Amino acid sequence: MKSAKLYKNKIVIVIPTLNEKENIKKLISSLIKLISNALIIVVDDNSQDGTNTEVKKLQQRYKNIHLIERKGKLGRGSAVMAGFLYAFNQTKAEMFVEMDADLSHNPTELPKLIAKADNDVVVIGSRYLSKSRIYGWPIQRRIFSKFANSLIHRLLKIPIHDCTNGYRIYNRNAVSVLLEHTFITRGHILLSESIALLHKKHFKFVEVSTIFVNRKVGNSKVGTNEVIQSFIGIFRIKQQFDNKTN
Numbered sequence: 063m064k065s066a067k068l069y070k071n072k073i074v075i076v077i078p079t080l081n082e083k084e085n086i087k088k089l090i091s092s093l094i095k096l097i098s099n100a101l102i103i104v105v106d107d108n109s110q111d112g113t114n115t116e117v118k119k120l121q122q123r124y125k126n127i128h129l130i131e132r133k134g135k136l137g138r139g140s141a142v143m144a145g146f147l148y149a150f151n152q153t154k155a156e157m158f159v160e161m162d163a164d165l166s167h168n169p170t171e172l173p174k175l176i177a178k179a180d181n182d183v184v185v186i187g188s189r190y191l192s193k194s195r196i197y198g199w200p201i202q203r204r205i206f207s208k209f210a211n212s213l214i215h216r217l218l219k220i221p222i223h224d225c226t227n228g229y230r231i232y233n234r235n236a237v238s239v240l241l242e243h244t245f246i247t248r249g250h251i252l253l254s255e256s257i258a259l260l261h262k263k264h265f266k267f268v269e270v271s272t273i274f275v276n277r278k279v280g281n282s283k284v285g286t287n288e289v290i291q292s293f294i295g296i297f298r299i300k301q302q303f304d305n306k307t308n
């Protein structure tokens with residue numbers, strides 16, 4: 063496994079947050095222990111629980127934390143893109159990580175994902191490989207995830223087992239393609255639009271098994287509206303890519 067020192071200025075980790083005060087503190091502390099030189103970018107959509115204040119406290123303790131504050135809930139996907147835009151313009155980073163704040167994406171697995179990352183591939187943390195596990199998810203959440211993934215496979219023909227998990231590492235080329243694209247989705251389903259785009263542009267993917275544990279603190283932001291927007295989004299993504307020739 064690569065030494066943490068090698069990561070200096072090479073890695074940015076973008077974390078979208080909406081009311082994740084407790085979780086963000088634990089996540090950032092673990093990430094800094096694991097990968098001390100990464101730039102951590104939190105993109106917060108005006109959380110009402112003091113997530114931004116917590117991040118500002120952490121900024122005093124640790125360097126290499128940047129906070130982007132947006133005015134309101136604009137969607138998980140667009141939050142990550144805002145973080146990538148900042149990182150792309152302000153750093154020479156080569157690895158762009160995205161992960162949730164709620165500790166479902168275990169930071170101790172990140173070095174395993176990093177070990178697979180290079181300039182040629184996009185690394186996908188996958189909940190649907192033989193060694194992957196999902197713990198604590200309610201049955202309706204499992205069904206939604208499975209159903210969404212099977213619809214995405216059928217309609218968008220992406221050769222990835224898990225197109226809806228936001229634990230990923232993109233290389234700089236992939237991020238430049240994402241930033242040039244005008245996304246038609248902005249919530250969680252943007253994860254599928256980005257993968258469809260990169261697949262269309264012939265990027266290679268490596269899937270790595272992950273152990274996904276349902277959040278212990280805070281509330282899920284995947285309510286009925288997010289589910290509906292996700293399914294509408296899948297059809298809109300298909301339509302968009304069918305209409306484009308390149």
Ligand SMILES: Nc1nc2c(ncn2[C@@H]2O[C@H](COP(=O)(O)OP(=O)(O)OP(=O)(O)O)[C@@H](O)[C@H]2O)c(=O)[nH]1
Nearest residue numbers: 078079080105107136137138141162163282283284
């Ligand atoms: N900035 C920002 N972050 C968001 C938004 N919606 C969700 N998030 C964050 O995106 C991450 C994933 O959201 P979750 O609610 O955990 O959704 P999920 O992990 O797909 O689904 P669950 O398993 O139900 O938790 C978390 O870090 C959220 O705080 C948003 O509109 N803006």
Ligand SMILES: [Mg+2]
Nearest residue numbers: 162164166277
């Ligand atoms: Mg979650």
